[in-house]
Amino acid sequence: xxxxxxxxxxxxxxxxxxxxxxxxxxxxxxxxxxxxxxxxxxxxxxxxxxxxxxxxxxxxxxxxxxxxxxxxxxxxxxxxxxxxxxxxxxxxxxxxxxxxxxxxxxxxxxxxxxxxxxxxxxxxxxxxxxxxxxxxxxxxxxxxxxxxxxxxxxxxxxxxxxxxxxxxxxxxxxxxxxxxxxxxxxxxxxxxxxxxxxxxxxxxxxxxxxxxxxxxxxxxxxxxxxxxxxxxxxxxxxxxxxxxxxxxxxxxxxxxxxxxxxxxxxxxxxxxxxxxxxxxxxxxxxxxxxxxxxxxxxxxxxxxxxxxxxxxxxxxxxxxxxxxxxxxxxxxxxxxxxxxxxxxxxxxxxxxxxxxxxxxxxxxxxxxxxxxxxxxxxxxxxxxxxxxxxxxxxxxxxxxxxxxxxxxxxxxxxxxxxxxxxxxxxxxxxxxxxxxxxxxxxxxxxxxxxxxxxxxxxxxxxxxxxxxxx
Numbered sequence: 191x192x193x194x195x196x197x198x199x200x201x202x203x204x205x206x207x208x209x210x211x212x213x214x215x216x217x218x219x220x221x222x223x224x225x226x227x228x229x230x231x232x233x234x235x236x237x238x239x240x241x242x243x244x245x246x247x248x249x250x251x252x253x254x255x256x257x258x259x260x261x262x263x264x265x266x267x268x269x270x271x272x273x274x275x276x277x278x279x280x281x282x283x284x285x286x287x288x289x290x291x292x293x294x295x296x297x298x299x300x301x302x303x304x305x306x307x308x309x310x311x312x313x314x315x316x317x318x319x320x321x322x323x324x325x326x327x328x329x330x331x332x333x334x335x336x337x338x339x340x341x342x343x344x345x346x347x348x349x350x351x352x353x354x355x356x357x358x359x360x361x362x363x364x365x366x367x368x369x370x371x372x373x374x375x376x377x378x379x380x381x382x383x384x385x386x387x388x389x390x391x392x393x394x395x396x397x398x399x400x401x402x403x404x405x406x407x408x409x410x411x412x413x414x415x416x417x418x419x420x421x422x423x424x425x426x427x428x429x430x431x432x433x434x435x436x437x438x439x440x441x442x443x444x445x446x447x448x449x450x451x452x453x454x455x456x457x458x459x460x461x462x463x464x465x466x467x468x469x470x471x472x473x474x475x476x477x478x479x480x481x482x483x484x485x486x487x488x489x490x491x492x493x494x495x496x497x498x499x500x501x502x503x504x505x506x507x508x509x510x511x512x513x514x515x516x517x518x519x520x521x522x523x524x525x526x527x528x529x530x531x532x533x534x535x536x537x538x539x540x541x542x543x544x545x546x547x548x549x550x551x552x553x554x555x556x557x558x559x560x561x562x563x564x565x566x567x568x569x570x571x572x573x574x575x576x577x578x579x580x581x582x583x584x585x586x587x588x589x590x591x592x593x594x595x596x597x598x599x600x601x602x603x604x605x606x607x608x609x610x611x612x613x614x615x616x617x618x619x620x621x622x623x624x625x626x627x628x629x630x631x632x633x634x635x636x637x638x639x640x641x642x643x644x645x646x647x648x649x650x651x652x653x654x655x656x657x658x659x660x
Contacts, residue, residue, distance in 0.1 A: 191204040193388075201341075203588075222321045224489065224492050231419060235396075237244070241601075242285065247425070247556060249314050254513055257314045257315060257574075258313045258315065258574055259316055259570055259574065259575045260315075260316040260317070260570075260575035260576070260577060261316065262316050263318065263319040264316060264317070264319065264345055264346050264570060264575070264577040265320075265321065265339075265344050265345045265346055265347075266318060266320045266345065266346070266347045266349060267320075267321060267323065267335075267340070267345035267347075267348045267349070267350075268321065268322045268323070268349045268350060268562075269323050269325050269332060269336060269339070269348065269350030269351045269360070270283040270284060270322070270324070270325065270336055270347070270350055270351050270476040271324050271326065271351065271352040271353065272284065272304070272305055272326070272431070273327075273478045274307075274324075274325070274326040274327020274328060275326050275327045276352040276353060276479065276510070279375060279508070279554070279555050280324075280351075281635075282375070282508075282552075282553045282554060282555035282558070282559055283350075283352070283354055283374065283375065283555060283562075284285060284303040284322065284550065284559075285301070285545060285550060285552075285556060285561040286541065286545075286552065286555070286556035286557070286558070286559030286560045286563075287310060287322075287349065287559040287560070287561055287562060287563050288300045288301060288303060288320075288322070288565025289304070289541055289544040289545065289556075290381035290559060290561065290562065290564050290593075291311045291318070291320060291566075291567065292541050293537065293560065293564065294563055294568065295311040295312060295313050295446045295567060297311055297312070297576060299425075299547065301547075301548050303322050303352050304324075305322065305324035306323065307321075307322045307324070308320065308321050308322075308323075308588065309322075311357070313394075313567055313570055313571060313575075314575075315575075316570060316575040316582075318566070318567070318570070321339060321345070321639055322344055323335045323338075323339065323476065323478070325353075325356060327353060327505075328356070329355055329356040329359050332351055332353070332356035332357075332359055332360060333356075333359045333360070333363060336348060336350075336359070336360050336364075337363060340364075341367075342365045342453070343370060345479075345578075346369055346370070346373070346577040346578070347369060347370045347371075347372065347374045347566055347577070347580075347582070348360055348364055348369060348370070348371045348561075349371075349374055349562045349566070349624075350371075350373070350374065350376075351376060352375060352376065353376060353424050353426075353479075354376040354378030354380070354381065354424075354429075355424055355425055355426070356376075356630055357373050357376035357378070357381060358380065358385055358425060359610075361381065361385055361387055361389075361390050364387075364389045364390065365387045365388075365389045365390075367489050368389065368578075368579045369389065369390055370389055370391065370579050370582045370583065370586070371581055372391050372392065372554075372562050372565060373390065373391070373392035373393070373394055374393045374394045374428040374558040374561070375427070375559070376392075376394060376414075377394055377395060377396055377397055377426060377430075378396070378397060378426045378427075379396050379397045379426040379429035379432065379621070379637075379640050379660065380427075380428075380429060380435065380640075381396070382587060382604045382605050382606050383396075383429075383604075383640030383641065384641075385644070386604060386605070386640075386641050386642075386645055388505065388583060389579055391585065391600060391605045391607075392606065393561040393565055393593075393598060393607050394432075394558045394607065395457075395527060395607065395611065396429070396435040396606060397426070397429035397430045397432070397635060398429075398432075398433040398436075398437070398635065398638065398640075399439070399609070399611055399635045400430065400433060400505060400525070400527070400611075401430070401432075401433030401434045401436070402437045402633075402635035402637060402657075403414045403525040403611040403613070403633050403635055404434075404437075404504075404505055404524065404525045405434065405438040405440070405441050405443065406437070406441055406519060406633065406635075407523070407524065407525060408438065408473060408503060409438060409441040410441055410442075412501075412523070413472075414443065414501060414596060415442070415443055415472055416445075416446050416470075416472045417434070417443055417444070417445050417446070417472065417473050417474075417475055418447045418450075418466045418469050418471045418474055418475070418495070418520040419431055419434055419445070419450070419474070419475035419476065419477070419497035419501065419503075420449070420451070420452060420462065420463070420466070420475075420476055420477075421450070421451055421452075421476070421477035421478070422451065422452060422453070422454040422477065422478055422479065423451040423452060423453050423454065424454060427451055427454075427477050427478075428479030431449045431451070431477060433637075434475050434477070434503075435449065436638075436656050436657055437600065437657065440657040440658065446469045446470075447466055448465070449472075450462050450465060450466060452482075452656060454479075454484075455482070455484065456482050456485075457482065457485050458485060458489070458491070459486045459489035459510075460489055460492075462489075463486075463493050463495050463633075464493060464544075466493075467493040467494050468494065470500070471500055471501075472500065473500065473501060474490065474495055474496055474499060474500050474501070474502055475503040475504075476502065476503070476504060483515070501639070504524065505524055505525045505527065506529075506614065506627070507526075508526050508554040509551065509626075512619065512626060513619040515621065517619065518616065520618065520619065521615070521616065521617075522615070522616055523613070523615045523616075524616075525611055525612065525613055525614075525629070526554075526611075526612050526614055527554055527555075527556070527557075527611065527612075527656060528552075528554060528556070528558075528594070529554075529555040529612060529614065529629060530551055530552040530553075530556070531541050531625055531629070532627070533594055533596060533610070534614075534628055535592070535594070535596055535600060536544040536608075537560075537564075537592055537593055537594050538557075538594035538595070540594075541556060541560055541594045544614075551623060551624050552594070555624045557593060557594045557595045558559075558595070560593060560594050561593040561594070561595070561598055564591055564592075564593050565586070565589075565598070565643070565659055566632070568589065568591045569585050569586050569589065570595070571637035572585035572589070573585055586600060586605075586660070587600065587602040587605065588600060589601035595610050596602055596609070599607075599633070603639055603649055603650055603652055604639050604645075604649065604652075606637060607633075608634065608636060609634065610632045610633070611632055611633050611635060612629065612631075612633070612653040613629075613630040613631040613632065613633065614627035614629055615628040615630055636655040636656060637654040637657075638652060638654060638656055638657050639653065639654050640655065641654070
């Protein structure tokens with residue numbers, strides 16, 4: 191009988207985000223399903239493939255100029271949610287971005303970030319000035335702060351933010367002012383899809399990478415064949431639903447009802463869930479971020495959308511929320527964007543040690559924060575210190591660099607960050623160091639190109655619009 195991911199497992203692609211077991215000392219090799227490649231982990235209880243080495247992690251960006259010099263300090267504005275609805279994730283960025291800059295510049299970690307904190311780092315003869323701002327999870331505030339960072343502080347690069355909707359507002363601002371935006375940790379496909387512009391890059395994964403990883407696991411390993419889903423009525427939700435539907439169908443699954451979209455501030459989901467009642471799907475997929483999860487879960491239970499025959503389809507989430515929502519899920523296998531126990535490389539070791547030095551452990555989006563900082567420094571090394579958008583764009587398109595998740599490849603066509611996604615088995619929820627998982631394997635999804643209009647021609651030989659390209 192299928193072991194359903196019940197009740198408290200539902201926090202879905204909270205990709206808020208927003209899934210294959212192995213044991214023993216000997217590694218075995220798995221075969222990647224279509225549309226993904228198997229990436230490497232070095233765990234003793236994992237089904238895995240040959241490990242990537244850090245020597246391959248940097249290609250063009252390691253051919254650096256002899257010393258980095260800039261006539262004026264390079265200013266980086268970091269925007270995140272420090273006090274709003276998604277501040278739990280902003281905290282990951284506040285901790286990990288300084289760790290990333292410290293690592294990349296071989297300097298001390300400057301902890302204790304708050305709204306308005308300013309930090310200075312040196313790369314050879316080039317000063318990097320970093321300013322942190324709180325957007326409070328509000329899109330208007332994000333835009334206002336972004337404008338201030340550019341027009342008042344002279345920011346050359348913007349990093350942010352948690353909300354995909356708010357990040358979308360930064361895209362046009364960056365383009366209009368000809369500065370570079372690095373999206374982190376926002377996940378919406380649209381950022382490097384229909385809303386793409388050449389000044390937008392990302393280190394965070396996108397919805398499609400979530401969908402491909404979990405649908406491959408569900409269909410090809412867990413045997414789930416039929417699905418229904420709900421998502422919030424904005425860009426993150428649309429992207430999640432699109433990615434799940436395309437990915438699960440691509441791998442052989444079938445959807446039994448139309449996708450349901452509910453406003454992000456919904457508190458009573460009865461009307462939205464009724465069309466999914468009595469569908470008897472194998473799995474109920476949920477994309478959600480922020481509030482509303484508890485009434486969504488309760489409504490699904492009350493209407494029979496979730497029962498003993500229908501599993502809840504969800505990646506695992508952050509260390510804080512996980513015990514509250516996955517209490518009945520011990521022994522189940524799913525995917526996760528990042529957990530500090532999953533990668534095996536020296537940069538992840540550095541992140542873990544630095545976080546422990548602050549009395550914490552890295553969490554779901556710490557890798558994104560560290561990667562954003564590393565990307566900034568590697569790009570400046572590659573330009574010799576030039577921070578204008580044209581110079582940065584020229585080295586960032588197609589660049590590869592090593593981070594806590596291993597190699598990050600910036601796809602030149604659409605600036606999607608190709609990266610590892612982890613398959614883990616939940617073994618406990620009470621470890622004091624959040625060692626909740628047994629590593630099972632690693633996949634490296636290659637999503638379709640989602641560019642539209644005049645940018646579609648950039649897609650080249652990539653499948654366009656869906657995994658089949660149709």
